[in-house]
Amino acid sequence: MVSSKRENRASGRVTLDDVALAAGVSRMTVSRALRGDIKVAQELVERAMQAAERLGYVPDPAARALASSKSSHVAILIPLLSNQLFVDLLEGAQRTLLPAGYQTLMGITHYDGAEEEQLLKGFLTHRPAGLLVTGAQRSESTRQLIAKSGIPCVHLMETLEQEGLYSVGFSQRDAARAMTQHLIDTGRRRIAFAAAQLDPRTLQRAQGYRDCLEMAGLYDATLEWHNPAPSSMKVGNTMFEQILSVRPRVDAIFFCNDDLAQGGLLAALRLGIKVPRQLAIAGFNDLPGSAEFLPSLTTVRTPRWEIGVRAAKILLQLMRGEPVAEPNVDLGFELLVRQSTAAA
Amino acid sequence: MVSSKRENRASGRVTLDDVALAAGVSRMTVSRALRGDIKVAQELVERAMQAAERLGYVPDPAARALASSKSSHVAILIPLLSNQLFVDLLEGAQRTLLPAGYQTLMGITHYDGAEEEQLLKGFLTHRPAGLLVTGAQRSESTRQLIAKSGIPCVHLMETLEQEGLYSVGFSQRDAARAMTQHLIDTGRRRIAFAAAQLDPRTLQRAQGYRDCLEMAGLYDATLEWHNPAPSSMKVGNTMFEQILSVRPRVDAIFFCNDDLAQGGLLAALRLGIKVPRQLAIAGFNDLPGSAEFLPSLTTVRTPRWEIGVRAAKILLQLMRGEPVAEPNVDLGFELLVRQSTAAA
């Protein structure tokens, strides 16, 4: 018999004991029934669920976390929220995790390894059930922190090969290669690469650009422009002007992100440089506005929303201890050819 | 004497008992000392803190939440993350709350009252210590949910008058009025208003636009365009073309958000309409890119980052039970006059 105490510290909440009393079974049976534990008689499961429903029982996450050493939180670490890319990633993940009963704890690293580690440490005290992190590059100590925690972790945005790691992304390098090839195919020869932020994925794109031009015998290291500032229309605007002033005969600029490219298009407009006639401009990520720009911007559509969803699904399997069929998922990309790279 | 048990269920974590043992005091004294409770002898506070530091003690949020009926979470409800506005709001709040030991739980409502209520209910099961919500407009049941929870709550983005409510924002209406007046002052007479999303704050801006034009005897209801679609460059592009085709003699368009206005500028470019000569264009919020546009976009700088910070500070006071000097804070706005509205 379960006593229904209502003493001074009771929170007024409907508890497992209340449900057990109403269902005429033990607290443990209700606990197991509600979590879908297999070893409960069908009849008792129904009685428990009905009683829970009737009383409006909602499990207490804190009590559950304390008892099981595992919270209903999933921590997600992303560099920024000012790039729509990561907003989509987050939305996709959240939309998948929330219905499964997991709350998202979001940490913004600002592309800073130390900040990432700090955030991670804070999250770990909450004993999250799962971890979602951006990319694979991080300090050894951060890597250890993740590994030693034993908490399931899925890497976002890149495709990894390493045994025992999980990832969902696409090949940044291949995508950049495809774009560069497109520029060559449409007759461009002096193709510049303009990168900002210089995070690992940007550098992978730079590598793809290089690969492709070297293969074609067109690579010229002086056409590669790297700016450590955060990516923005403003920086793209500046870089365009800079590149053109130093290398006026460039006939294409491949910006590593659409906001840079949009800034570049505005600079071209301002300087009276005809795009695509005199110069082709390409971007990356297909951000809002790129289809409406003048000229419309050729870019690479990246499946970041889908990455968030798929990574969350894999994480759900890991958190439930289910086997994961495909630990490293490549979701590909799509070249979107628009006006800004039409053949000259 | 406290026993230091290490049985089968121990999590391996350093607990309050470990610290108490090391410091030679009771668990309660350590608990009080670490939380900065006043009624502890200075010497014991120091011993407790040193022991905690030495052992690397980190409080368990779940245990704390369970015992105190109050978690270390702050729930923040915002409409979208695809508008930089809300990203800034969130960043400001998070940057203030995190160092104070609070984790943010973010919910995206998509401007949907039912979704907001659903999210709120989910958050409430976590017994958050505080609540941050966007605007004041919501269903009676949602309002009740907040009130009955007894959890401190601060409203973002608007200035409220109501007794007992807390808010940080600015007058959307005054800001729109100021922009409209600027357009009148620079010689415009047939001033259109183009709104999307139609959320409460957008409608407040519409009201400010109306006020100002009526006062000037220039109001023409057929120049007010409302589109329920989410705000985007694409929608702005379309609305511009629409307005111009129906009312070709319009001499200014005030878009309720910068992304719309940027889309409008691109449409003008495409249609060969000279801005600001033939038509002035104004936006709202000073989003990334507006200063770089061609022509650069006249807009209203809104202090959303500061709103996030200030609201979080007020919430911290409320959560600590401290008095709040100014429950309703108006952080103002700034008219940014740029090229797109230069006198014709």
Next chain:
DNA sequence: CTGAAAGCGCTTACAG
């Protein structure tokens, strides 16, 4: 000011 006891609402680990 300090501490022993009890309790927060669950789950683990064990018996049956």
Next chain:
DNA sequence: CTGAAAGCGCTTACAG
């Protein structure tokens, strides 16, 4: 398959 006991790591409420 079911349940009584113990415990997760804290804080509340009460004594002293």
